[in-house]
Amino acid sequence: MDTTSAADAATPRPATPLPGSPREHLSSPVTRAVLRLQHTVLDAAREHLGGAGFTELLPPIIGPVTDPGARGAKQVDVDYYGHRYKLMTSAILYKQASLTAFDRIFCIAPNVRLEPLETSSTSRHLAEFHQIDVEIAGASRDDAMAVAEGVVAHVVRRVVERSAGELEVLGRDPDAFADLLSGTPFERRTHTAAVADLHGLGHDQNPDAEIDWVGEAVLSAKSSRPFFLTDYPKGSRGFYDKENPARAGRLLNFDLLAPEGYGELCSGSEREHEYGTIIARMRETGENPAKYGWYLKMVREGIPGSAGFGIGLERLTRYIAGLESVWQASAYPKVPGVVSP
Amino acid sequence: MSGLRAGTFPEAAVRERARVGAGAAFPALEDYGRALFGAPDAGSSGGPPGDELDAARLVPPVFVPERLEKLIDLAREPLHGDVDLGAEVGGFTSPLPVYLSAFGSTQVASADLGRAAGAQAGALGVPMVIGENVVPVNGYGRLAGGGGRSLLGRISAYAEAVPDGVGGVVVQQSTEDADAEVWNLVYSDPSARPLLDSGRLGFELKVGQGAKPGLGGLTVVSSADGDRLSEQFAVEPVFGAESGRVLRCASPGTFTEEILRQQIRLMRNNFPRARVWVKLPPGRDVAVAAAVAWEAGADAVTVDGAEGGSGWAPTSFLAGVGLPLAECLRRIAGPTGCLLASGRVWEGLRAAKCLAAGARAVGLGRAALIAVDEDPEAGLTRLVECLALELRLLISALGKYRAGALTPDDLWSPTGWTVPARTPAGTVTR
Numbered sequence: 001m002d003t004t005s006a007a008d009a010a011t012p013r014p015a016t017p018l019p020g021s022p023r024e025h026l027s028s029p030v031t032r033a034v035l036r037l038q039h040t041v042l043d044a045a046r047e048h049l050g051g052a053g054f055t056e057l058l059p060p061i062i063g064p065v066t067d068p069g070a071r072g073a074k075q076v077d078v079d080y081y082g083h084r085y086k087l088m089t090s091a092i093l094y095k096q097a098s099l100t101a102f103d104r105i106f107c108i109a110p111n112v113r114l115e116p117l118e119t120s121s122t123s124r125h126l127a128e129f130h131q132i133d134v135e136i137a138g139a140s141r142d143d144a145m146a147v148a149e150g151v152v153a154h155v156v157r158r159v160v161e162r163s164a165g166e167l168e169v170l171g172r173d174p175d176a177f178a179d180l181l182s183g184t185p186f187e188r189r190t191h192t193a194a195v196a197d198l199h200g201l202g203h204d205q206n207p208d209a210e211i212d213w214v215g216e217a218v219l220s221a222k223s224s225r226p227f228f229l230t231d232y233p234k235g236s237r238g239f240y241d242k243e244n245p246a247r248a249g250r251l252l253n254f255d256l257l258a259p260e261g262y263g264e265l266c267s268g269s270e271r272e273h274e275y276g277t278i279i280a281r282m283r284e285t286g287e288n289p290a291k292y293g294w295y296l297k298m299v300r301e302g303i304p305g306s307a308g309f310g311i312g313l314e315r316l317t318r319y320i321a322g323l324e325s326v327w328q329a330s331a332y333p334k335v336p337g338v339v340s341p
Numbered sequence: 342m343s344g345l346r347a348g349t350f351p352e353a354a355v356r357e358r359a360r361v362g363a364g365a366a367f368p369a370l371e372d373y374g375r376a377l378f379g380a381p382d383a384g385s386s387g388g389p390p391g392d393e394l395d396a397a398r399l400v401p402p403v404f405v406p407e408r409l410e411k412l413i414d415l416a417r418e419p420l421h422g423d424v425d426l427g428a429e430v431g432g433f434t435s436p437l438p439v440y441l442s443a444f445g446s447t448q449v450a451s452a453d454l455g456r457a458a459g460a461q462a463g464a465l466g467v468p469m470v471i472g473e474n475v476v477p478v479n480g481y482g483r484l485a486g487g488g489g490r491s492l493l494g495r496i497s498a499y500a501e502a503v504p505d506g507v508g509g510v511v512v513q514q515s516t517e518d519a520d521a522e523v524w525n526l527v528y529s530d531p532s533a534r535p536l537l538d539s540g541r542l543g544f545e546l547k548v549g550q551g552a553k554p555g556l557g558g559l560t561v562v563s564s565a566d567g568d569r570l571s572e573q574f575a576v577e578p579v580f581g582a583e584s585g586r587v588l589r590c591a592s593p594g595t596f597t598e599e600i601l602r603q604q605i606r607l608m609r610n611n612f613p614r615a616r617v618w619v620k621l622p623p624g625r626d627v628a629v630a631a632a633v634a635w636e637a638g639a640d641a642v643t644v645d646g647a648e649g650g651s652g653w654a655p656t657s658f659l660a661g662v663g664l665p666l667a668e669c670l671r672r673i674a675g676p677t678g679c680l681l682a683s684g685r686v687w688e689g690l691r692a693a694k695c696l697a698a699g700a701r702a703v704g705l706g707r708a709a710l711i712a713v714d715e716d717p718e719a720g721l722t723r724l725v726e727c728l729a730l731e732l733r734l735l736i737s738a739l740g741k742y743r744a745g746a747l748t749p750d751d752l753w754s755p756t757g758w759t760v761p762a763r764t765p766a767g768t769v770t771r
Contacts, residue, residue: 235606
């Protein structure tokens with residue numbers, strides 16, 4: 001029986017120093033090993049998805065609208081010839097639109113989110129990061145979860161096969177992945193069950209909200225391989241996560257959490273693609289539909305139903321490399337609130 | 342003109358409309374940006390009472406068991422100075438059952454008076470709401486500047502003056518200006534962190550306000566600005582081309598019970614360390630809306646009676662649209678959360694009646710603006726000092742010694758207006 005208390009698991013890891021100068025950071029043997037390992041991660045992700053019939057698209061960096069902010073993150077405005085444009089916080093809207101060209105796509109997408117300042121000490125937030133973004137036309141949530149599981153398992157397998165030297169430099173024992181690579185499917189747990197677990201551990205989790213960062217760390221610390229959390233409540237996610245028609249108030253979505261306390265790796269869902277429902281959901285999430293003109297025009301004219309996800313590249317690298325902080329998985333890290341080159 | 346007369350008909354108003362056209366649906370254009378609006382105070386000008394709150398009287402009892410409790414506690418006869426006015430106002434601690442309302446969107450409120458009012462509210466330790474108009478009108482206060490009038494200027498003026506442990510700043514955002522991402526901006530801003538870290542930051546979802554329930558923001562802008570804003574807002578040339586000015590109209594936003602519920606849940610999800618306030622217009626279903634908001638986790642529901650609002654509104658709305666504050670309070674009888682009320686409150690008597698009718702605290706809007714216009718350094722402070730003394734006198738006269746102890750029993754109405762009984766705020770039920 002695991003006797004780790006919520007308080008123990010939630011205790012912050014020893015504070016990792018903030019990044020040094022770009023020269024110090026880039027010349028560190030740790031950084032070099034991490035970036036080489038990350039190259040293997042990218043290579044393996046492309047290998048796996050390409051082999052499964054996915055087309056890689058290059059996503060836009062700016063647009064009139066992007067994924068609405070979540071958990072207090074601010075978008076970055078850009079003056080685009082006198083119009084307010086945004087740096088992408090997520091490729092989600094463009095991924096849905098792209099399915100009018102291809103049925104299975106992926107992007108390695110850069111994202112910028114001005115996260116709230118308290119995230120500077122979570123060890124797993126960056127203001128600038130990348131996602132392995134996948135979208136599949138006509139897919140269900142289960143289909144998307146299977147692809148996400150396949151990507152993570154393949155990437156980890158390739159790292160173990162090809163990056164043993166880097167893992168050694170980083171002091172990461174490859175045996176940490178034995179359970180992940182055993183072939184046993186990742187466990188699935190509902191949000192409701194996770195909230196109950198957290199309450200049982202004495203953690204005050206809001207049942208209507210995302211699992212908070214401490215809660216994620218608590219759950220993650222109690223597992224030895226990645227696992228899915230499903231069925232988040234409406235009010236905790238954006239308008240594009242589809243509501244379960246058989247279970248009002250619950251979304252057909254999922255998060256994938258890494259083990260060992262590393263927390264969230266990936267978010268995904270079956271997507272809403274019906275015009276009227278998207279408008280109503282936009283209102284429920286406090287959005288002004290007028291902002292989303294080009295997207296709504298496409299939706300009104302018809303886009304495929306789909307499911308997809310985004311895996312945080314730096315977070316996945318951090319987990320595989322066994323790093324204290326996610327910034328160590330970036331060549332030019334931008335920790336929230338810290339002025340960096 | 343032929344000399345036609347119609348003495349029993351509002352002839353002058355008809356003639357004005359015949360001359361001016363659509364612009365006559367509004368108060369005189371020359372008052373825009375200079376005058377404060379809202380329903381007239383008919384009671385004080387010799388006319389009939391403005392609403393049932395004005396008509397109602399506070400009625401002290403003969404027998405005062407709570408005074409006996411206080412006497413035992415103090416070992417002497419209690420006086421009005423023994424009344425504790427302290428209140429929990431929407432998740433904040435306040436020395437008085439008072440908060441500073443968000444001001445309207447006219448230039449009057451968003452200019453330096455707003456900063457002066459904020460500094461004094463901070464020194465008083467009462468919570469302050471900053472209107473959603475501040476960022477679009479005066480800027481946020483960083484890269485593009487904006488100084489003291491900006492949102493950061495307003496927050497800083499308050500934060501520098503507020504004592505430890507009391508007060509709070511609530512930043513308003515309506516759905517339509519979600520483009521400005523005011524909440525996200527403040528939540529991730531280093532300048533606001535001391536308030537956030539001390540639990541004194543809140544966000545208010547503006548569903549509507551008293552002066553023009555059912556409408557969004559209406560402002561008057563120059564024709565040139567109108568051209569620039571026409572991409573985002575409806576712009577109407579109701580004042581005629583020769584005026585050089587146009588009406589800029591925002592939408593009130595579309596709400597259903599589910600939309601309101603989910604928006605509040607999203608606020609709690611995205612800003613878990615901020616208090617969540619919801620401002621309701623005086624709609625006929627205000628009680629249902631308030632219940633939905635509290636059930637979804639709102640820390641406070643503010644109801645702005647039809648008397649409320651300092652800003653620009655069509656004269657027909659000022660004269661006859663929206664429930665009076667008294668009726669809002671009657672319909673929300675037995676609030677299940679923190680109810681805040683605003684609408685022509687400026688002194689202790691109307692404030693005490695609101696508290697007796699169910700409100701936890703009252704908002705000062707026009708009164709605060711006029712007070713700081715009278716004296717930018719201390720006008721609001723003196724106004725509130727007077728209100729606080731009146732509240733102590735009134736509450737002690739009712740044989741009570743806490744602001745939250747007032748109940749509908751303390752009210753009598755000559756018109757038969759009644760508020761159903763409820764549990765007084767702060768009462769522990771077993």
